[in-house]
Amino acid sequence: MGIDFGVEEIMNLCSATDQGNDVVFVGIWGMGGVGKTTLAQAFYDKISDQFRDKCFLKNVREISRRDGIVALTKDLLYNVLKRMDVYDSEIRHRFRRKKVLIILDDVDKLEQLQALAGSNNWFGRGSRIIITTRDKQLLIAHHVDRCYKVKELKSDDGLKLFSWKAFQNDQPPKDFIELSHNFVNYSKGLPLAIEVLGSFLCGQSLQEWESAFSRIQENLHKDIMSALRISFDGLHEKEKQIFLDIACFFKGQDRDEVTILLEAFGFDPIIGISALIRKSLITIVGSKLWMHDLLQEMGWELVRGECHNELGNRSRLWQPADVLDLLKNHKGSDAVQGIVLSLPQEQKKELKREALSNMKKLRFLKISNVVLPLGLDYLSTELRALEWHGYPSKLLPRAFPSEKLVHLNLCGSHIKHLWKGFKCLDKLKSIDLKDSASLIETPDFTGVPNLERLTLEGCTKLSKVHPSISNLRRLRLLNMKNCKSLRITSWDISLESLEIFNLSGCARLKRFPEIVGENLFRWECYRGITSCSNLIEIPENIGNVECLEELDISRTAIRQMPSSIVYLKNLKELSWSRCSGQVSTSLLFPCLPEVCAGPNFLLPASLSPFSSLVSLNLSYCNLIDGALPNYMDRMSSLMQLNLGGNNFTSIPESISRLSKLVSLYLRGCILLQSLRELPLSIKLVSAFGCMSLKSDSDQYEVYCSKYENQVLIHKRTTSTRFCLLITNSQFAAWLNRYHEVNEVEISLPVRTAYGLSHRTHGNIPYWFNNRSSNFSITIPLSEDLTNKSRLWMGCAFYVDLEVNENFDSSPYFKVRHKFDCCFDTMEGPGDTQTLYHEPG
Structure with missing residues (x-):
């Protein structure tokens, strides 16, 4: 076609x-x-x-x-x-x-x-x-x-496209051939019009086809919009409203979020959106709703056509100039159903308190950066969704609509009290007060029994939570991230539908609330308490969260886990990084026998409950020698282990028996002196800043296996040597693709690579056969390197250079040298890798 x-x-x-x-x-x-x-x-x-x-x-x-x-x-x-x-x-x-x-x-x-x-x-x-x-x-x-x-489709190609849309075949049935040609000719070879018409006529009878063509014949002298309009006219009334809402308000927005709003308006978005997709009027790109520009322009024109001369008699307004004209001059009427006004901060506008008084049927209001010096008199009782970013008043209007409101978003508002006392909002499902820095307490939720989402993130003055929150049995999301003034000493709540609970960054929180509810058994993630720097414990019943796969309690003051953690058989990721305070005995599993007693971080002798763990982060936990048991190989699924920033001089020998371990991070272990044998599965060892790490006879200690991908060990020196390791897969692919080349040219200085550093005295290791003191080197390739049947381990480049340490020695400045290394061939540029060197 x-x-x-x-x-x-x-x-x-x-x-x-x-x-x-x-x-x-x-x-x-x-x-x-x-x-x-x-x-x-x-x-x-x-x-x-x-x-x-x-x-x-x-x-x-x-x-x-x-x-x-x-x-x-x-x-x-x-x-x-x-x-x-x-x-x-x-x-x-x-x-x-x-x-x-x-x-x-x-x-x-x-x-x-x-x-x-x-x-x-x-x-x-x-x-x-x-x-x-x-x-x-x-x-x-x-x-x-x-x-x-791009030219218009020829008649034959246009007919094929039309037939596929109308009949799922490349040719129309005999009885429809003539009409099909008529529709294609009317479309003037424009694929969009052909697709829309074909989709509209799909499944309709011959009589309906004839009727449709009679209608478009009345507009033979109009542009392509007439062809698109016929598909719109064939929609059910609620499908038309959904189409116009998407064209005017929701193009490019997340499908799930739009679905929630459309449902609030009384539509059936699942059926409606599917119908629009089927008729080629909208598409889904990723998770976003999109429509062709011409279709959007048609939707706009349909709304403008409701009343060409009076803005207040149109159902939807979205152009800033039109909306400001409407609100400043009080031109609104009962015809207005939806308004969107998104102004940048530098164009903030003032409105009078009666600006919205005449719009009794308004169901959707989205507005930002509008100031109300005298407050607001009225909001429509038909309002289903209110999004007012930066709402300027401390309280909602006295006549705030409550009967039909489903979605309330006042992000960045100046609200101090959302409402006081009991207020019946039994249809309200979502409240978003994110970054409302003046909010000091939550309202009484007794009259909001159907609330599903409550977002209070960034409400930095929020200190009180009304106890009625415990009655929100349909709440699925509770986000109180970075509520830095929140102080809850006793909070036992029953949230039966809770799926996401985020308290991370609540710096004054000392105790995590006890959570009871059937849905806990289905939680997969429990990471909403990171950076609660004063939090000293988590609920004893955490073991009831049987499906828990991720647990992140980094940057807290927690000193030990409840014994019920042994029941977390599906735990895959555990992060306990940068815990503050002095850790007592057996931080994990106090019910199990300890390796030894002592004031620092300890692990139990039995690690069988960790058999499902894939990633373990114990960085910057003040670990000393003996804190890690010699039974770590019982974590049989472990692939990533982060022990950086600790105070041991060696790592347990049992790490070498972690048969699935791929990455070992030891960055900042300044007392680490030696690395014992590592498992064959290892691909990356990161040891930046291990200043005490020893080398035997000034030779490389490179830990890699026959499966090695990248191995990185770094020691800070003024005179730095870099050795670049090319991964097996990269080098093999490179050789397989460019096997006909017979030499490689390397130019220096390079611009970053994975590297290793060691203490030599200006001597390049003997096993580097090709050497040069210039900025480039050409390496002849042996015949073996062009043999595609051979499996090559890789290649290594060694760079010896002096770094000029001419930088500000102030502790407030951090200097880092960056090098990029790019491998080019005659066929074009290859991959670039990066190495960072931090002088010590």
Whole structure:
């Protein structure tokens, strides 16, 4: 249906270079709905397996308008690098040596291109940057000279697409051939219109087809919106309302969150959303609701058409200028059902107290950065969802609607008391007061029996929780993270439906509340108490949480576990990092025999309850010699062990029998003197800052196995030697792909790698056969290296360099040297790895 031809054309544009190693920008342009995104997706699917680093960045125009260019940049970096700890200014540096495939879909402004793909030298050799846009002039302005115009579908291709949508076949039945041609011709070869019409007519009778075509014949001189409108007209009334709500308010938002709101409005979102998807009016991208721009514009036009001259007689308002006009000039009426006004902080506006008084049928209000100097007189009793970010008053209006309210979001508000005394809100399911820094107590929840979600995160002055919270038997989420003034000395509650309970960062909390409820048996995660620095105990009944898989009590004052922890047979991750205070005997499992008595952190002799544990973090717990038992091999499933920042001089011999251990972290163990034999499964040993670690006869102590991937041991010295280890899988793949090369060139200084350091006196180890004192070296490859049937362990590079220690010695400054190492071949750039050296 024309896609294959288009893909081949783009392939030709991409490969029309001297050697195929140049960075190539290609623009795909054409009118809205013609299939630019579909073509770009087909091209991406065909060649993406040739690129390790790739990204299809969809809806650039929409995301840029809604979230800004910085958000787009972060999305691109994350999707390519799978990392969030990077900055927007680093795109040109991060991708400079990478062969990337990037699709920038629906670009409409030059500044977007300048931020995301400034020029060819931002990317490594062989990179392909594909841009889709409606505006060819945009491509010209960005010096993209390889362009492909997506043309309308030919009649035969259009008929095939239409038939697949209407009949799930590439040809229509005999009785429908003529009408099918009529609909395709009316669509003018535009794929979007063809898909929407075909989906609408699917399953309908011949008479219904004839009726539909008669209706669109009345609009032969109108644009493509008429073809799209016929599908909208065929929806049930509530499906139409859902479509218009998505077009005006919810495009690009999470499907589950929108479903909750639509349900609050009295719709059936499960059936309605499925119907819109089936009729090609919306799509799901990841977990987000999306619709084509033309379909959104049609929805907007339908709402504007309700009353062209009077804003107050339209059902939905979403454009800031229109909303401000409506509210400032009191133009509202009973026709208004929904309003969205999202203003940036620097454009904050003042409104009068009667601004919302005339809108008696308002069911959805989402507003931000609006000031009410004299308060607010009235809110509609039909209101089902209220989202007012930065709500400026200390109290809700006296006539606050309660009968039908389902969702209340006042993030960042100035509320001190949500309400006082008893208030009946029996339909309310969600309260979100996140970052309401003035809130000092929670309200009486007696009249809110159906509450399912309560978010109080960041309410830093909150000190009192009303005891009626114990009666919220339908509560699924309770988030009180970083409520730093919360002081609960006795809090035993019954929360039968609780799934997520977060008290992390409640620095004054000393006792975790006893939780009783059937749903505890199904909990998989219990990590909501990290950074409760004064918390000294957790409930004795934690052992009842039989399905618990993750337990994180880092940065607390807990000194020992309740005995019931032995019943956690499914525990996979345990983190007890940076516990404050002096730990007494047997921190874990006090009911089991201890290894020895002493003032520091201890583990029991029997570790059989830990047989399911995959990850154990005991870093910075003041562990000394003898605190770790010589029976750790009983943790038979352990893959990751973090013992960093402790005070032992050696690790137990039993660690060598942890047959599944992959990663061992010992960073900051300044007293550690020796590493005994490690298990064959080990791939990574991190020992940064182990300043007492000894080496025999100034030789490397490299702990790796025949399965080694990366091994990292570091010792701080002024004169630092780096040895780069290339992983088995990387090196094997490299050789298999480039087996025809017969030499490797290495250029220095390198830009980061995994490395090892040891104490030598300027001598390169004898087993490095190829040496150079220059900034580069060329290594001839033996014939064996080109034999694809051989399995190669890897290769190692050794770098001896002096580091100029000319830096501020103030303890407030931390100096770190960063090195990147990139392996390039004639076929293009390879992977870049990074090594950080912290002078000691």
